Amino acid sequence: MKVVILAGGFGTRLSEYTDSIPKPMVPIGDKPIIEHIMNIYAGYGHKEFYIALGYKGEIIKKYFKNFKKDWTINLIDTGADTFTGGRLKRLENYLRDETFLLTYGDGLSDVNIDELTKFHKTHNKIITITAVRPPARFGSLSLKGSNVLKFKEKTQLGESWINGGFFVLSPEVLELIKSDVIDLTDGPFHVDIQSDDGGTHVVVQLEWHQDSQKILDFMSKNYKNIRIIIFMIFKDRHGHHH
Numbered sequence: 630m631k632v633v634i635l636a637g638g639f640g641t642r643l644s645e646y647t648d649s650i651p652k653p654m655v656p657i658g659d660k661p662i663i664e665h666i667m668n669i670y671a672g673y674g675h676k677e678f679y680i681a682l683g684y685k686g687e688i689i690k691k692y693f694k695n696f697k698k699d700w701t702i703n704l705i706d707t708g709a710d711t712f713t714g715g716r717l718k719r720l721e722n723y724l725r726d727e728t729f730l731l732t733y734g735d736g737l738s739d740v741n742i743d744e745l746t747k748f749h750k751t752h753n754k755i756i757t758i759t760a761v762r763p764p765a766r767f768g769s770l771s772l773k774g775s776n777v778l779k780f781k782e783k784t785q786l787g788e789s790w791i792n793g794g795f796f797v798l799s800p801e802v803l804e805l806i807k808s809d810v811i812d813l814t815d816g817p818f819h820v821d822i823q824s825d826d827g828g829t830h831v832v833v834q835l836e837w838h839q840d841s842q843k844i845l846d847f848m849s850k851n852y853k854n855i856r857i858i859i860f861m862i863f864k865d866r867h868g869h870h871h
Contacts, residue, residue: 630677630746631727632670633720635713636663636734637683643735651685653734654692661692663734667700673742675730676700679723681707681716718806725803731796740795749797756802759793 640652647655653663667678682689682704693702703723707716717731728749730742740759749757771779 630675631679631724631729632667632675632677633679633681633717633724633729633731634663634666634734635681635716635731636689637681637686637707637709637711637716638713638734639684640735647684650688651683651734654685654688655735657737662737663689665737666732666734669738669740670730670742671698671700675742677703679703679705679720680734681705681720683707683709683711683716714806718803721803725800728797728799731798733794736794738793738795740793742795745795746797749799755799755805757797759795760790761793762790 634653636651636653638652640647640655643652643655646652653666654661656662657665663680670676670678676699678700680689680702683706686704686706690704693704696702705720705723707719711719713733728746730746738759745757745759769781770777771781
């Protein structure tokens with residue numbers, strides 16, 4: 630499968646690095662983040678990459694100019710100010726013919742790509758995303774008066790799920806993205822979605838942090854004939870949910 634990596638953002642939350650380099654080029658060990666991400670996919674046999682460039686894209690181009698691995702790497706300028714959904718739309722000519730993989734240029738995981746793609750194919754949906762239950766930021770204390778009865782290390786946050794950042798998308802999704810100012814984090818592309826029977830367009834905006842059941846309940850109640858999204862939730866080899 631083709632792999633799309635969104636690598637054009639400004640990386641403002643990592644400004645101590647990104648004043649001089651784009652966030653996907655921040656080093657981890659002896660390699661930039663983006664190469665570690667590409668290694669994840671290459672390990673599952675996916676070696677055809679489409680990297681959507683923006684902020685300081687010339688630095689990424691320079692890094693891959695004389696790259697030695699047996700990968701096909703396509704570096705496409707998608708604009709400095711384009712939102713994430715818009716970057717994907719600008720790659721439409723490369724992605725029309727088959728299901729493809731998508732991720733951001735700054736996230737690592739031990740996600741099982743084979744299981745993710747298998748899940749997508751067997752559920753007949755337009756989009757499959759990974760969902761993660763993050764741990765709490767702090768440990769907690771159980772108190773009785775001024776006495777500490779129990780200390781719990783960082784636990785998972787109830788039933789909340791967040792976007793895990795690894796997607797499988799059918800090419801039909803490209804028809805749903807209407808402009809450059811669509812951001813993937815606003816919802817499932819925060820776009821006009823057309824019903825299967827060719828009826829009126831509706832706008833659906835769902836926050837990624839909502840749990841999957843809320844999303845499914847919302848969709849089944851309001852949009853009977855729309856194929857749009859299903860969450861991929863699985864355990865890794867350590868027993869952690871993703």
